Amino acid sequence: MEGIVRVLQAARHLSHAHLAHSEHYGLLVRLLTGIGRYNDMTYIFDLLNQNHRFEMLLRKKVESNFRLKTALLDYIKRCLPGDSEKYNMVALCFSMCREIGENHEGAARTQLKLIESQPWDQRVINLCQSDLLGAIVALPRCYQAFVLSEAYDYSPDWAEVLYQKVILSGDFAYLEEFRLHRPLPASLAGQNLKRLLQHCDDVYTYYKLAYEHKFFDVANMLLQDSKTSSYLNDRLGTR
Structure with missing residues (x-):
């Protein structure tokens, strides 16, 4: 247990101090998938998202990686709840047609609520x-x-x-x-x-x-x- 803790600590330091700083995003993805502790390494999801490289997580052969799929969807639901584009991107990668449909429905309902509540919509009716x-x-x-x-x-x-x-x-x-x-x-x-x-x-x-x-x-x-x-x-x- 102590060994994996040290590995995770070293990975976090390497990610923030060197890889992200030097824009080695491909190496960040390799580090994440190589260690495979997705729930412990969501900071890499953060780094990729903040630097507009989130889609790099889907470029590897991840279709059969159930744990990565679960971690990605959980991350989006918790940390990016309004980002339908990323949710659909992940769901499409894993051929999750039902989830895509449900997300579209949820997004449509959210949009309707926004239309009812946002000031700019009051200026565009009739x-x-x-x-x-x-x-x-x-x-x-x-x-x-x-x-x-x-x-x-x-x-x-x-x-x-x-x-x-x-x-x-x-x-x-x-x-x-x-x-x-x-x-x-x-x-x-x-x-x-x-x-x-x-x-x-x-x-x-x-x-x-x-x-x-x-x-x-x-x-x-x-x-x-x-x-x-x-x-x-x-x-x-x-x-």
């Missing part, structure tokens, strides 16, 4: 067609705009929405969230998007979006500019 664009722009999150547009079967001028949210309000997180779900409007492609990115105050986000959209002249300019190069090299060197 809207006229002429009020929809303004209501969409007023919503703080991009996913809320998608929900509203689908509920009313309405296709807003997304270029105008992005102009209002990103250019005028400076919310580039809104732009990134939008890109996860839909392609950018044609009117924002090419040079128009390049001009849009010039308004981004966050240097790393500016570089990341420029690079992803193949504006290599902008990306290289940021890497060579003495005002931004050191910061970007530090950020890129840690990824």
Whole structure:
């Protein structure tokens, strides 16, 4: 018993002081599955989740690992009770169709309660067609705009929405969230998007979006500019 306690203590120290700090997430997963004490090592679940690497737990051959499945589902229920995406991701990996269905039902019930209680929903009921664009722009999150547009079967001028949210309000997180779900409007492609990115105050986000959209002249300019190069090299060197 004393031996496994020492192993667990050493694993915790190694995980926090070295592996997570150096972003060796694959080694964290190997350490967890190698020792196999999942309930004693949920801090690795925490580290992977905090660093957006939770899905790495599902890349190994885990379909037949009942103990890992149980530990993951228990962790999500206890520590991430509102995260339906992760629950479904784990359930799908283990082909748990019934659990996925139950989770969708629970999520739908929760969403209905939120719709009844959240202030923003009070502003989006029984809207006229002429009020929809303004209501969409007023919503703080991009996913809320998608929900509203689908509920009313309405296709807003997304270029105008992005102009209002990103250019005028400076919310580039809104732009990134939008890109996860839909392609950018044609009117924002090419040079128009390049001009849009010039308004981004966050240097790393500016570089990341420029690079992803193949504006290599902008990306290289940021890497060579003495005002931004050191910061970007530090950020890129840690990824």
